Amino acid sequence: MANVTEMEISRRGVMAVGAASAMLAPLPAGAQVPAPKAVPVTMKVSLEVNGTRRDLEVDTRTTLLDVLRENLHLTGTKKGCDHGQCGACTVMAGGKRINSCLSLAVMHQGDEIVTIEGLGTPEKLHPMQAAFIKHDGYQCGYCTPGQICSAVAVLAEIKAGIPSHVTAELTARPMVTGAEMRERMSGNICRCGAYSNIVDAMADVAGADIAGVKA
Amino acid sequence: MKFDTRAGTNPIDQLKVIGRATDRIDGPLKTSGTAPYAYERSDVAPGQVYGYVVGSAIAKGRIRSIDLTEAKAAPGVLAIVTAADAGPLGKSKRNTAKLLAGPDIEHYHQALAVVVAETFEQARAAANLVRVDYARGKGRFDLDASKPAAKMPEDEPDKRFGDFEGAFAAAVVKLDARYTTPDQAHAMMEPHATIAAWEGDRLTLWTSNQMIDWAVGDTATTLGIPKENVHIISPYIGGGFGGKLFTRADAVLAALGARAAGRPVKLTLTRPMIFNNTTHRPATRQRIRIGCGRDGKITAIGHESWSGDLPGGQPETAVKQTELLYAGANRLTAMRLSVLDLPEGNAMRAPGEASGLMALEFAMDEMAEKLGMDPVEFRVVNDTQVDPMDPKRPFSQRQLVKCLRDGAAHFGWARRGLPGRVRDGRWLVGMGVAAAFRNNMVQTSAARVRLEQDGTIVVETDMTDIGTGSYTIIGQTAAEMMGVPLDRVVVRLGDSRFPVSAGSGGQWGGNSSTAGVYAACVKLREAIARQLGLDPATAVFAGGKVQDGGRSMPLTRAGALVAEDTIEFDKLSKEYQQSTFGGHFVEVGVHAMTGEIRVRRMLAVCAAGRILNPKSARSQVIGAMTMGAGAALMEELAVDKRFGFFVNHDLAGYEVPVHADIPHQEVIFLDEVDPISSPMKAKGVGELGICGVGAAVANAIYNATGIRVRDYPITLDKLLDRLPQMT
Incomplete structure (x- = not known):
């Protein structure tokens, strides 16, 4: 937040004129005038999206999710709630899965972002995308990119030995079990209810015992 | 094509493509994030700007004034539309409340204004500067308090058969119990969204809507423009469950905003607004009375329901x-309707049955216990193959008994123990059963099918795919009929320029829309045969060729041809009761100390006519089972009875099942073809799975704990003080 000082707004001023106008330009503290016509505060940001460097100038209020969808037209990343409650906007940032609606784009200067479009294409599907098709791990398709990004990340997290809430022993390596996958995937809501099939798809990709997952 | 006699053998019966578990043809687009949903069409209508909806902060009353000064002066703002400057607006008969309120307010978060700005952030910021002065009125928000004033709905009179009161009074074994179900939300993953663009007085909406033709008519009615001036495009829909059956505020306000701004407007309802701005499944209060003889045969059955x-x-x-x-x-069935000033109640997946069976199938479990009968056997004893109130009217197919018996055998029902007696470590374990039942409605549906020069078959119909698998079963139908592989078929859906289909609702879409495609394919086959000098009656379409009387020609020889037809259903749907059936079996664990409830196993055995694509049909059923488990265990819109709104209006407050809540689910489809239903011999399956499953969960909880909780959802706080004593 290096630019805060440039904006030179007191906390009292923010409260007095409202959050929107506070973003605009310096105003004397306690100013009561309606917000003047002015351009929004923008910042330059560079992202490495799916291996390509993207130099952007964005409204500082714009989320990473909206930069992907509205500025870059990478609409595979979905907006289901815009509040970090549904997981439809899951992408990888710096190798870790995040809800892209919960961070501002300008917080990701220089970050490597991988979206569903970066995992595979209709012509060249990622193994997880292919497994979702094979196991019918989706219905309406709206949560699907987020589910797939999470599913890829979950298998990597288990492989990396990162424990979860259901891992019995913190010192032992977590295994690809139904319980581990379900727990770690629980931030990705699927209202169509494809959960059972999603776990089958993940088990397939992980080379896990699907019969064991089903038990 | 009129469907008025039982279907004979037809090309669908070949089952080369139909009836085979088939990957969805839209799968590569959906899994790669390249299927474009309504808000994502940056490829159309250049110059799009953003709309943001302002919702009412009161539930009932009047707008005294709206001050737009600050909002209009905010950066990037292009236009603001309120009821005061929207011009005259109509209201479709399918909308109960107005889609743009003012000056009167009918419910909380009813839309009051749309702010249009260059960017989303600007529109949102400016919307927060709209100052509304309200005169709050007195509203009615309490269903229980409203019951005394509830009235019999005009078009839903009480139904009586025989002498219910007399027979119930005389019954040897009786149950008289009351159940409640709460308000529930569709909570589909894609928020309602629309891009609106005007060209002169013609409007195009890229939107998310289950019923294209309704949307055309209702948009026209609302805006007061001719129906032919409205073009609706909705090829991908991120879930609906009934919540997108109707034209909603997103469509109307995008259109009004676009007209005012002179630019195409894209607009989505924010998640926190959806729960109170749009529709929901209304809460019920239900009373069930069942009277039986010692033999377990029902002599009197009464079901009453109150809603608002x-x-x-x-x-x-x-x-x-x-x-x-x-x-x-x-028999007696009766409904009473109260006036409530909560947001609009309307259809959600299996409207009626989903809530009704949560009570009825709970009551059947209680009654079986009173009789000392196995709950499966009690249902079997009371099976009927005819409409109980019109015994001349048989069910076209009714395999409920087989669903229950096969399910019991497969699930290991015989191992079910006495209530509260089965333990697995700290978990009390129980099994529950319930019948699934949902009618098979049939609807007029049209399609256009084209043979291209290169042999590709193109199907066009305004049918929608809301996750149901319409693209694939329609493609399978055309492939089967035209004798080509599925990958030679292109399916185009969800555009009002295409022939009017049944649309997606009431689990009628799959059977009806494929029957419409069947009808169009019959016509195209005739046109092709005639073009090739073959007899349409005997020509065989297979392997990309047409064969007749020793002659064989490639389809492509016929050149480009197009045919269009409509399936229309007639008296068969009245002479026979067409319904779908199932048996739900659920095992739960209830933590002996905390009351935490975990679903351990779920099985549904379904009989729903020919299953066109077992892969996507199974997904429909498991998805509905998931939603039903949510209804049983967690879903409840909490009503603020003082201020009149649903408090938990987002996806953190309104809890729906997540991965960790749902075990592996099993579905078995019984072999069934129903020649009464359509030439496809199929029936609906999209809603069957949610019917009864909630009661099966509740019955399993009883079997695990010995506790009956008749107020859904069954959360652990309702069990805690009644859990079996720890030894």
Whole structure:
């Protein structure tokens, strides 16, 4: 937040004129005038999206999710709630899965972002995308990119030995079990209810015992 | 094509493509994030700007004034539309409340204004500067308090058969129990969204809507423009479950905003607004009375339900299945409707049955226990093969008994123990069963099918795919009929320029829309045969060729041809009761100390006519089972009875099942073809899976704990003080 000082707004001023106008330009503290016509505060940001460097100038209020969808037209990343409650906007940032609606784009200067479009294409599907098709791990398709990004990340997290809430022993390596996958995937809501099939798809990709997952 | 006699053998019966578990043809687009949903069409209508909806902060009353000064002066703002400057607006008969309020407010978060700005951030910021001065009125928000004033709905009179009161009074074994279900939300993953663009007086909406032709008509009615001036495009829909059956505020406000701004407008309802701005499944209060002889045969069955809605609204038809599901010579079903000033109640997946069976199938479990009968056997004893109130009317197919018996065998039902007696470590374990029942409605549906020069078959119909698998079963139907592989078929859906289909609702879409495609393909086959000088009656379409009387020609020889037809259903749907059936089996664990409830196993055995694509049909059923488990265990819109709104209006407050809540689910489809239903011999399956499953969960909880909780959802706080004593 290096630019805060440039904006030179007191906390009292923010409260007095409202959050929107506070973003605009310096105003004397306690100013009561309606917000003047002015351009929004923008910042330059560079992202490495799916291996390509993207130099952007964005409204500082714009989320990473909206930069992907509205500025870059990478609409595979979905907006289901815009509040970090549904997981439809899951992408990888710096190798870790995040809800892209919960961070501002300008917080990701220089970050490597991988979206569903970066995992595979209709012509060249990622193994997880292919497994979702094979196991019918989706219905309406709206949560699907987020589910797939999470599913890829979950298998990597288990492989990396990162424990979860259901891992019995913190010192032992977590295994690809139904319980581990379900727990770690629980931030990705699927209202169509494809959960059972999603776990089958993940088990397939992980080379896990699907019969064991089903038990 | 009129469908008025039982279907004979037809090309669908070949089952080369139909009936095979088939990957969805839209799968590569959906899994790669390249299927474009409504808000994502940056490829159309250049110059799009953003709309943001302002919702009412009161539930009932009047707008004294709206001050737009600050909002209009905010950066990037292009236009603001309120009811005061929207011009005259109509209201479709399918909308209970107005989609743009003012000066009167009918419910909380009813839309008051749309702010249009260059960017989303600007529109949102400016919307927060709209100052509304309200005169709060007195509203009615408490269903229980409203019950005494509830009235019989005009078009849903009480139904009586025999002498219910007399037979119930005389019954040897009786149950008289009351159940409640709460308001529930569709909570589909894609928020309602629309891009609107005007060209002169013609409007195009890229939107998310289950019923294209309704959307055309209702948009036209609302905006006061001719129906032919409205073009609706909705090829991908991120879930609906009934919540996108109707034209909603997103469509109307995008259109009004676009007209005012002179630019195409894209607009989505924010997640926190959806729960109170749009529709929901209304809460019910239900009373069930069942009277039996010692033999377990039902002699009297009565089901009453109370629900509420805005003035001019409709009841939740929770008693409907009780008219048909079980035998019994003396019957009563009745509904009462209160006026409530909560947001609009309307259809959600299996409206009526989903709530009604949560009570009825709970009551059947209680009654079986009173009789000392196995709950499976009690249902079997009371099976009926005819409409109980019109015994001349048989069910076209009814395999409920087989669903239950096969399910019991497969699930290991015989191992079920006495209530509260089975332990697995700290978990009390129980099994529950319930019948699934949902009618098979059939609807007029049209399609256009084209043979291209290169042999590709193109199907066009305004049918929608809301996750149901319409693209694939329609493609399979055309492939089967035209004798080509599925990958030679292109399916185009969800555009009002295409022939009008049944649309997606009431689990009628799959059977009806494929029957429409069947009809169009019959016509195209005739045109091709004639073009090739073959006899349309005997020509065989297979392997990309047409064969007749020793002659064989490639389809492509016929050149480009197009045919269009409509399937229309007639008296068969009245002479026979067409319904779908299932048996739900659920095992739960209830933590002996905390009351935490975990679903351990779920099985549904379904009989729903020919299953066109077992892969996507199974997904429909498991998805509905998931939603039903949510209804049983967690879903409840909490009503603020002082201020009149649903408090938990987002996806953190309104809890729906997540991965960790749902075990592996099993579905078995019984072999069934129903020649009464359509040439496809299929029936609906999209809603069957949610019917009864909630009661199966509740019955399993009883079997695990010995506790009956008749108020859904069954959360652990309702168990805690009644859990079996720890030894």
